Amino acid sequence: MYEYDDTVTPNSNDPRTELGFQLAKWLSNDNQFHLMDLGQAREANVLGLTWNAPADNLRINLGKRLPIDKDNKMKKRTLFDIVPSLYSPLGLAAPFIVKGKIKLAQLHLPGMGWDDNLEDALESKNGNYWRLGIREEVAWWKAWIKSIPKLGQSVWKIWHANYLPTLIVQAKWKSEEKNLEVNDVVLIVDPLIPRGQWRWGYVTKVFAGRDGLV
Incomplete structure (x- = not known):
């Protein structure tokens, strides 16, 4: 509904502005919404994610969040802008985010300005953490994601070996057959x-077992 309100009746935004409610476009994961082709973007930033x-999934794109400015320098202001913006609702990225928050706690050194070069203020080992550590963490997550298909293959092998045979039952073992008679x-x-x-013949005598079957 609001998709058209901000175009057809732009003045309708004024009362909401006075009350603190901004009229904004919305996005849906319903396929019917995307079939209408309203020119809406298919991706949106939500809580840092x-x-x-269309796919209805969330992701953290850490590759675009490297805290290095145009001069290839890391600054305290940049880190304090990036780390709080990372959010992992399922906790999958929590180990990585916690490392960043620990690093923030170490940045409050005496005399360090918001735009000072961190590599000059911190020891070289700590100063290289974000530039090198982030890429190591991203590489680890990429390797973890690539292992998911292999996990599926392992599950399939177990299912194929242990459970699939139970679904394929030989008829001669389970179906009831007429017992031979004279x-x-x-x-x-x-x-x-x-x-x-091979020739045909007639049964002249039967010998049943203990279960009564021939």
Whole structure:
């Protein structure tokens, strides 16, 4: 509804502005919404995450968040802008985010300005953490994600070996067959001649087992 309100009746935003409610566009994961082709973006930033509406999934794009400015320098202001923007609702990125928050606690050194070069203020080992550590963490997550298909293959092998055979049942083992009786017509098996030359015969006597089956 609001998709058209801000275009057809732009003045309708004024009362909401006075009350503190801004009229904004919205995004849906409903396929019917995307089939209308309203020119809406398919992705949106939500709580520091990127939401892909058609696929309805959330992701953290750390590659675009490297805290290095145009001069290839890391600054305290940049880190304090980036770290709080990272949010992991399921906690999958929590180990990585906690490292960043620990690093923030170490930045309150005496005399360090917001725009000072961190590599000059911190020891070289600590100063290289974000530039090198972030890439190591990203590489670890990429490796973890790549292992997901392999996990699926492992599950499939176990399912194929242990559970699939239970779904394929031989009819001769489970279906009920008529017990042989005297005068029934049967095929006489003779391993010395081809199968096409086996003869038919009549049952003259039966020998049942303890279970009553022949």
